[in-house]
Amino acid sequence: MGSTVIRNGTIVTADLTYEADLLIEDGRIAAIGTGLTGDETLDASGCYVMPGGIDPHTHLEMPFMGTHSTDDFGSGTRAALAGGTTMVVDFALPSPGQSLLDALKVWHNKSGQAACDYSYHMAVTWWDRQVFDEMETVVREHGITTFKHFMAYKGALMVNDDELFASFRRCAELGAIPLVHAENGDVVAELQAKLLAEGNTGPEAHAYSRPSSVEGEATNRAIMIADMAGVPLYVVHVSCEEAHEAIRRAKMLGKRVWGEPLIQHLTLDESEYAHPDWDHAARRVMSPPFRDKRHQDSLWAGLASGTLSVVATDHCAFTTEQKRNGVGDFTKIPNGTGGLEDRMPMLWTHGVVTGRITMNEFVAVTSTNAAKILNCYPRKGAILVGADADIVVWDPEKTKTITAGSQVSAIDYNVFEGQQVKGLPRYVLSRGHVSVMDGELHAREGHGAFVARPPQGPVNRALSSWKALTAPRPVERTGIPASGV
Numbered sequence: 212m213g214s215t216v217i218r219n220g221t222i223v224t225a226d227l228t229y230e231a232d233l234l235i236e237d238g239r240i241a242a243i244g245t246g247l248t249g250d251e252t253l254d255a256s257g258c259y260v261m262p263g264g265i266d267p268h269t270h271l272e273m274p275f276m277g278t279h280s281t282d283d284f285g286s287g288t289r290a291a292l293a294g295g296t297t298m299v300v301d302f303a304l305p306s307p308g309q310s311l312l313d314a315l316k317v318w319h320n321k322s323g324q325a326a327c328d329y330s331y332h333m334a335v336t337w338w339d340r341q342v343f344d345e346m347e348t349v350v351r352e353h354g355i356t357t358f359k360h361f362m363a364y365k366g367a368l369m370v371n372d373d374e375l376f377a378s379f380r381r382c383a384e385l386g387a388i389p390l391v392h393a394e395n396g397d398v399v400a401e402l403q404a405k406l407l408a409e410g411n412t413g414p415e416a417h418a419y420s421r422p423s424s425v426e427g428e429a430t431n432r433a434i435m436i437a438d439m440a441g442v443p444l445y446v447v448h449v450s451c452e453e454a455h456e457a458i459r460r461a462k463m464l465g466k467r468v469w470g471e472p473l474i475q476h477l478t479l480d481e482s483e484y485a486h487p488d489w490d491h492a493a494r495r496v497m498s499p500p501f502r503d504k505r506h507q508d509s510l511w512a513g514l515a516s517g518t519l520s521v522v523a524t525d526h527c528a529f530t531t532e533q534k535r536n537g538v539g540d541f542t543k544i545p546n547g548t549g550g551l552e553d554r555m556p557m558l559w560t561h562g563v564v565t566g567r568i569t570m571n572e573f574v575a576v577t578s579t580n581a582a583k584i585l586n587c588y589p590r591k592g593a594i595l596v597g598a599d600a601d602i603v604v605w606d607p608e609k610t611k612t613i614t615a616g617s618q619v620s621a622i623d624y625n626v627f628e629g630q631q632v633k634g635l636p637r638y639v640l641s642r643g644h645v646s647v648m649d650g651e652l653h654a655r656e657g658h659g660a661f662v663a664r665p666p667q668g669p670v671n672r673a674l675s676s677w678k679a680l681t682a683p684r685p686v687e688r689t690g691i692p693a694s695g696v
């Protein structure tokens with residue numbers, strides 16, 4: 212691969228904005244400065260040169276609810292690149308009883324087509340000695356240092372509190388980070404049965420069965436369990452004020468908790484489920500569901516204040532045909548929505564253009580914070596000499612109307628259909644490979660590489676020191692009375 216210079220742009224990172232050119236050699240940033248020359252020149256006049264996006268939450272070709280999500284590592288990572296995202300973190304998902312290492316092999320077999328770099332979280336969907344032992348291998352030999360726990364999906368992926376506590380403690384020992392899907396799965400199962408019995412069978416009942424208090428309760432519970440286990444916690448798809456409030460309060464008490472809102476919850480609301488067209492409503496069924504608009508203000512405030520840390524998509528894209536599995540019974544509609552291609556333009560349009568967040572905060576929540584939390588910074592998420600050349604050259608004047616007809620994702624609709632966005636990639640580089648050229652996709656199948664991540668990141672280390680210092684210990688006494696026997 213020859214060298215490339217990105218010239219005439221303004222570099223925007225999580226903490227700095229400045230004019231400079233970039234030289235890229237062998238897939239990495241080789242120099243930052245002026246007057247740089249290379250074999251190929253990309254003109255970034257009028258553009259912002261930012262670290263490529265990292266989506267820390269995707270489900271590509273995920274086996275779920277009797278089917279598989281339709282975007283796989285090929286179409287999913289192409290969609291990511293088209294929207295300025297240069298790394299995705301997917302979930303290796305053992306079925307209950309399956310070895311974690313077997314699940315990992317399955318995921319490695321799926322990811323060969325990836326056009327951008329990727330990593331995995333490992334899901335803990337059941338618990339016994341084998342899982343306890345394999346977690347160590349997953350961390351030490353495979354560089355997967357984050358473990359996902361579903362507190363919902365009872366009878367399928369859900370784990371109970373005793374299993375959560377055991378797994379969280381194991382994460383603490385290994386220097387890993389637990390993630391939670393926080394919804395009270397027992398309550399959801401009861402509400403689903405009640406709603407169906409009462410004749411509430413349509414997609415709107417999906418939202419009725421998962422009120423925000425179900426999420427707030429589980430978020431509080433997970434935070435307390437993580438605190439008792441002495442481990443940091445990452446809460447995925449935070450959709451409501453109750454969950455955000457729990458995270459905010461925990462942070463103010465010194466607990467190490469991160470919250471991840473999705474671009475869908477930031478920009479779409481529950482009125483989608485009242486749409487008269489069944490398909491329209493079912494296409495938007497995901498967990499947690501879209502909320503009343505007041506929750507959006509809370510999520511945006513969290514991004515601006517730093518109480519919420521990263522914006523993801525939870526990209527889990529099912530076709531209309533797949534969604535129709537749930538005609539007559541909302542509990543059978545496959546849960547999940549897309550967004551990989553739209554996350555960055557939607558967040559820029561609704562966040563930066565409106566003044567809700569700064570450009571630097573945009574970089575933080577779309578890239579840098581995820582790299583730091585997941586412990587792959589500054590290889591990813593940074594514009595620094597030596598960092599991987601995962602770069603987006605962002606044109607703030609470029610506009611488009613989102614429509615399924617021209618999207619890269621393999622599904623037949625888009626939940627953001629008709630939205631006007633302002634701010635789109637001019638170039639996207641994946642380890643130096645120009646994957647979007649003048650807005651046109653030139654993704655290379657198989658170019659993506661697995662990113663192994665070391666355990667014991669700085670927050671894990673600090674928290675274990677603090678927990679060791681403040682652990683219960685026997686009181687040193689001057690005298691001990693004789694036993695009263």
Ligand code: URP
Pocket residue numbers: 270392496497498499525527546547548
């Ligand atoms: O509805 C959703 N979110 N589907 C994907 C699986 C999950 O819960 O993250």
Ligand code: ZN
Pocket residue numbers: 392447448498499
């Ligand atoms: Zn989830």
Ligand code: ZN
Pocket residue numbers: 268269270525527
């Ligand atoms: Zn998910």
Ligand code: ZN
Pocket residue numbers: 644645655
């Ligand atoms: Zn090339």
